[in-house]
Amino acid sequence: MNKILEKIKKDNLKARKEKDKELSSVLTTLIGEIEIVGKNNGNRETNEVEALKVLEKFKKNAEQTYKLMSESGSSSEELNKYKKEIDIYQSYLPKQMSEEELTNLIKDIIDHDSNINMGKIMSFLKNQYAGMYDGKQASSIAKKLLS
DSSP: OOHHHHHHHHHHHHHHHTTOHHHHHHHHHHHHHHHHHHHHTTSOOOOHHHHHHHHHHHHHHHHHHHHHHHHTTOOHHHHHHHHHHHHHHHHHSOOOOOHHHHHHHHHHHHHTOTTOOHHHHHHHHHHHSTTSSOHHHHHHHHHHHHO
């Protein structure tokens, strides 16, 4: 079973038992969105990479909403709600690599393949380190190191 989805379900059950309606509501929505990805792609279980993408999408949307609301002068209560939501999503995402870690990893990839190109680097990162790096940053670093 998908480890991320399994943990979210376990935490959702705990939140419901503790009557934490806010957390339970966020997790229930998240579970539904993660599960629907696999069901829509061949009626199968959603894999880890797909679950990470859903989590990242939810986090990004909550961050954008938080930013817009803070710029429009929304109440601190509303802002705290979205901040908490962002923290929930972040807690299920893997730790992000620093720029230095990502640079060193890309250098290693380049050093081990004399026939390397941008596509191969990005494909390797996606397959081996999904959700653990910033794609734009990785692309920028790879371009710089390949030139």
